[in-house]
Amino acid sequence: GDSVTQMEGPVTLSEEAFLTINCTYTATGYPSLFWYVQYPGEGLQLLLKATKADDKGSNKGFEATYRKETTSFHLEKGSVQVSDSAVYFCALSDRVSTLTFGKGTMLLVSP
Amino acid sequence: GAVVSQHPSRVICKSGTSVKIECRSLDFQATTMFWYRQFPKQSLMLMATSNEGSKATYEQGVEKDKFLINHASLTLSTLTVTSAHPEDSSFYICSAGGQGRETQYFGPGTRLLVL
Numbered sequence: 001g002d003s004v005t006q007m008e009g010p011v012t013l014s015e016e017a018f019l020t021i022n023c024t025y026t027a028t029g030y031p032s033l034f035w036y037v038q039y040p041g042e043g044l045q046l047l048l049k050a051t052k053a054d055d056k057g058s059n060k061g062f063e064a065t066y067r068k069e070t071t072s073f074h075l076e077k078g079s080v081q082v083s084d085s086a087v088y089f090c091a092l093s094d095r096v097s098t099l100t101f102g103k104g105t106m107l108l109v110s111p
Numbered sequence: 112g113a114v115v116s117q118h119p120s121r122v123i124c125k126s127g128t129s130v131k132i133e134c135r136s137l138d139f140q141a142t143t144m145f146w147y148r149q150f151p152k153q154s155l156m157l158m159a160t161s162n163e164g165s166k167a168t169y170e171q172g173v174e175k176d177k178f179l180i181n182h183a184s185l186t187l188s189t190l191t192v193t194s195a196h197p198e199d200s201s202f203y204i205c206s207a208g209g210q211g212r213e214t215q216y217f218g219p220g221t222r223l224l225v226l
Contacts, residue, residue, distance in 0.1 A: 004154070036217075043115060043204070043217035044155075089155070099145075099215060101155040 002027045006090045006102035013080055013109050021075040021105050023064075023090035031092040033057075033066050033073040034099070038087045047075075047088070080109045113139045115207045117218035124195055125226055132190045132221045134205030140185035141207030145215065146178075149202040161188050195225045 006023040013019060025031065035047040035057070048057030053068035062077045073090060090102040114137040124130050134144060143162050147155040159175075161167040161182035169175045177199075179191040188207075192199050202222050206215040 041219065043219040044206075045217070046215075098157065098160070099155075100157075103152060103154045 002031070002092060002094050002100045004090050004092055004100055004102035006088075006105050008103070009087075009106040011105060011107050013107070015082055015109055015111050016079045017109075019075070019077040019080045019084075019107065021088055021090075021107070023073045023075065023102060025071050025073065025090075025092050027071075027092055027094045027100075029094050031094040033064070034091040034093070035062070035064055035073070035075050036089040036091060036101075038089065038104070040086070044089065080107070082109045082111055085109045113137075113207070113216040115141075115205065115216045115218040117203075117205055117221050119221060120219065121222045121224075123224045123226065126196055127194055130192045130195055130223060132192075132203055132205075132223075134188045134190070134207065134218055136186045136207040136216070139207070139216075141188075142185065143208040144182055144188040145206045145208065146180060146188075146190050147204040147206070149204060149220070155204060158190075192223065195223070197225045199223065200225045 004025045032051045034049045036044040037047045038044045048059040050057040050066035056065045064073050064075045087104045087106045089104045091099045116135045118133045146158045149155045158173045159167045159169045161180045163182050163185050167180040182188040202220050204220040206217045208215045
């Protein structure tokens, strides 16, 4: 079945550091890939997405590229801010409207 | 953006009682709503998918008689945990979807503690 594996956290960084959160997946067919973010006390929000191989999703300075050859969708940001502290979920959708999530990675950014 | 609310945000109940959790789409009509369960440091696990006016579709291993889902309108779905036991303690999250694989809007979750 479908699955998503992402690096365990917490990831602790200083402000303005470079961020990478690794995500790999297994799926049948050609899934769409997503990153969701959950700020403390709030629901999940879609951060970015990519629907086919080599697509790059980007939003709020975050980027992720759909790599079919390595089945990966790593999340990156060049310079993190304290306000980026949250839990990040990698997810895929291999069926209409159904999402499979990774376990989530907590990011803690200190001033 | 679309807003989804859940009520209550936290609930503590005694073993054997039933608990109802509401999920509402506040500013759009949701043809499909999803219920997830999240254990500490674990993924969100899809429990069931409900479509307005029809029976919910449960994922394998989820007891439909234990977790009753009703999607009576385009803005409201309810999850009732019947005869709750301590192992049902968890974080329950709903989402509401429209068209397309990416258009799911998530509620803030409900934390259930069964004593």
